[in-house]
Amino acid sequence: xxxxxxxxxxxxxxxxxxxxxxxxxxxxxxxxxxxxxxxxxxxxxxxxxxxxxxxxxxxxxxxxxxxxxxxxxxxxxxxxxxxxxxxxxxxxxxxxxxxxxxxxxxxxxxxxxxxxxxxxxxxxxxxxxxxxxxxxxxxxxxxxxxxxxxxxxx
Numbered sequence: 001x002x003x004x005x006x007x008x009x010x011x012x013x014x015x016x017x018x019x020x021x022x023x024x025x026x027x028x029x030x031x032x033x034x035x036x037x038x039x040x041x042x043x044x045x046x047x048x049x050x051x052x053x054x055x056x057x058x059x060x061x062x063x064x065x066x067x068x069x070x071x072x073x074x075x076x077x078x079x080x081x082x083x084x085x086x087x088x089x090x091x092x093x094x095x096x097x098x099x100x101x102x103x104x105x106x107x108x109x110x111x112x113x114x115x116x117x118x119x120x121x122x123x124x125x126x127x128x129x130x131x132x133x134x135x136x137x138x139x140x141x142x143x144x145x146x147x148x149x150x151x152x153x154x
Contacts (some may be wrong), residue, residue, distance in 0.1 A: 016051070017152070018151065024038060024039050060113055065115060067114050068112070070142070073109070076130060083133070090132075096111070098111040099111075
């Protein structure tokens with residue numbers, strides 16, 4: 001069950017989603033609190049697990065990972081051992097940015113970041129194999145990024 005957030009919590013979270021490096025005094029001013037209560041609320045949100053962690057968002061093209069592909073995966077079986085084996089393998093791969101076990105046509109959906117198509121071909125032939133519980137793979141390549149956000153609507 002989601003934690004009940006009041007409007008002040010939501011203002012804090014919206015501000016931190018926009019800029020996690022915002023100093024506490026600036027955050028407090030932005031959300032209408034004094035610094036001490038603001039910091040206390042942020043700590044409470046962290047301890048409750050609402051704020052999982054802080055990250056830096058990079059421009060993929062500037063760090064050699066400019067190609068994003070979406071890969072639908074069908075597993076060799078849907079038993080717990082096969083799924084667990086697949087999950088362990090995907091968690092180890094830095095190219096796999098997101099991995100979802102799906103309900104529907106495919107068993108899993110991956111968002112993969114690589115340098116180029118040759119890099120992806122190597123990744124696919126090395127890691128998206130029966131050794132990792134995978135039977136079949138279909139890859140889609142976006143032609144344009146229309147929107148990419150990491151901020152949840154509050």
